[in-house]
Amino acid sequence: MSAQNIVLGANQYGKAEVRLVRITRDAPRHQIEDLSVTSQLRGDFADAHLTGDNAHVVATDTQKNTVYAFAKDGVGTPEEFLLRLGSHFVDSFDWVDGGRWAAEKYQWDRIEVGGQGHDHSFVKAGTETRTAVVTIDKGKPTVISGLQDLSVLKSTGSEFTGYPKDQYTTLKETTDRILATSVTSRWRYNTLDVDYDKSFDDVRRTMLEAFATTHSLALQQSLFEMGKQVLAAHEEIDEIKFSMPNLHHFLVDLSPFELENPNEVFYAADRPYGLIEATVQREGAADAGRAWEGIAGFC
Numbered sequence: 001m002s003a004q005n006i007v008l009g010a011n012q013y014g015k016a017e018v019r020l021v022r023i024t025r026d027a028p029r030h031q032i033e034d035l036s037v038t039s040q041l042r043g044d045f046a047d048a049h050l051t052g053d054n055a056h057v058v059a060t061d062t063q064k065n066t067v068y069a070f071a072k073d074g075v076g077t078p079e080e081f082l083l084r085l086g087s088h089f090v091d092s093f094d095w096v097d098g099g100r101w102a103a104e105k106y107q108w109d110r111i112e113v114g115g116q117g118h119d120h121s122f123v124k125a126g127t128e129t130r131t132a133v134v135t136i137d138k139g140k141p142t143v144i145s146g147l148q149d150l151s152v153l154k155s156t157g158s159e160f161t162g163y164p165k166d167q168y169t170t171l172k173e174t175t176d177r178i179l180a181t182s183v184t185s186r187w188r189y190n191t192l193d194v195d196y197d198k199s200f201d202d203v204r205r206t207m208l209e210a211f212a213t214t215h216s217l218a219l220q221q222s223l224f225e226m227g228k229q230v231l232a233a234h235e236e237i238d239e240i241k242f243s244m245p246n247l248h249h250f251l252v253d254l255s256p257f258e259l260e261n262p263n264e265v266f267y268a269a270d271r272p273y274g275l276i277e278a279t280v281q282r283e284g285a286a287d288a289g290r291a292w293e294g295i296a297g298f299c
């Protein structure tokens, strides 16, 4: 068999999973659009594969930038957004004769505060899990309830300033940022005389309300406020633990495309993330014994 018989078959390329969050903030009641977008081009890309000539290769980085730049005008339905993107690439480059554009859109609901949907605090639909652990130690049962992956986001009402700056600090202070986290929490009851469904629902509601209504100076402060309000409202709980990633949203620099970006278009990074963990407890409460043994992921 000779190498002459080896030819390039079907090919496509692009940027996968461009994490885009767009906040529409022209009124106090913000709107959020959260998508993962994949752009792949098809056409005459033979030379790139056969000889390394990139003259036809619209860089995947350019495809990513195009996604963010197009989001500046608003996203709308994923279908229309993808059609806009696809037409742009096919119309702009002669050798691009098609492609594949795909999106996942994540649904966010407004956090309910006092029976009303909050203006700029959101909870992601359908990601969370309720958890429970029971231990019996020296005849004494203890119940620890919890939840994980409760994803929440505030599109304003969050700042981060006043931290020490050393030779390695590049982070800029901000008085208006997106604050997003996925709450994992467990709380320990001090009694078995509990309506567990009712208590769970109220703990969850209290956490969400505290997250929504706290003007956050740091995720640490939001965490403590959430725990404090849960313990204040629930005498049957002695201790609550949180593990909360700080899911960073970076403002996309659209200035190379002569577009302004006043806190509208964000790159939602999945890693690395800050990881904020703490226990909030009732002073002088009875010792937990071995109740937390084997429950990983908290401090």
Ligand SMILES: O=c1[nH]c(=O)c2[nH]c(=O)[nH]c2[nH]1
Pocket: 160, 171, 217, 218, 219, 220, 246, 274
């Ligand atoms: O809320 C925050 N807490 C931090 O400890 C921290 N560190 C950081 O870089 N950003 C933030 N944000």
